[in-house]
Amino acid sequence: MNKSIDYETDFYAWAQYNADLLRQRQFSELDIEHLVEELESMGKRDRRELTSRFKILLAHLLKWQYQPSYRCSSWRGSIAEQRLQINDLIKANPSLKSYLPEAIIFAYPEALELASDETGLPQSIFPTTCTYSIEQLLDKNFVTT
Template identity: 50%
Template sequence: MAKPDSQDLYETDYYAWVNRQLELLRTGQWEAADIQNLVDEIEDMAKKIKRELESRLKVLLMHLLKWQYQPDRRGSSWEMSIKTQRHDIPELLAENPSLKSKLEESITKAYRRAAYEAHIETGYPEEDFPPNCLWTFEQFMDASFWPDRFKD
């Protein structure tokens, strides 16, 4: 029985394709490797890591916004979420130091999503949330930072 080629395997059995590519790379059989799909997969890996950073920032910022806007609803789940992201974000950045160059862009993108989701979850008008993050990365990552309600 003939072995399926890499493209067929990629489309029909991803796990087998990955293991086959590993075998080819480990044994130096570069010409037999499915280079185009490997390139695509590596590119996707980089995108996933950046999306993970943005997702973690969004969760942190959304819970900080809800903490600020809904002091009467503060609870242990929001607190745990905030503390978890404050713990996990630095670990992600330590494992992927080049992400630090994307931090400002990621915060901007994450904040926009966080403000929108906080608007949906709180029921407050969208315009009640500032269009840009009011806190610096250092500030919102600081374990002692817990925002108070805006003073009118």
């Protein structure tokens, strides 16, 4: 590998250099160790984003359901936006579908805390586990009563 292009000090230049090596099929020059790390990191990033999107979606659905007198268009807009982003992630990465149940399980405790903080309601008011199905969470027409 070109010693002047270092993964630790200039990631962008390193990435461009390794991409050029791949295009030129100069496999023996590739920084395999860091390439593997980056590929694994990309998959983890998508899973983290999916969980984060569910956290916001769930928090807004909980607020919508448990504090109906405060419903507003921004909550509805946030619900719609998170659904769009989740669906876009799944379209771009169909294998993430298998991660949906786990993402919801990971997201729910933080969504519960967020909903409690934003509404001022005690966490004990809300269900301890997610009561919405995956289908409901992804359905653009589903909003709790």
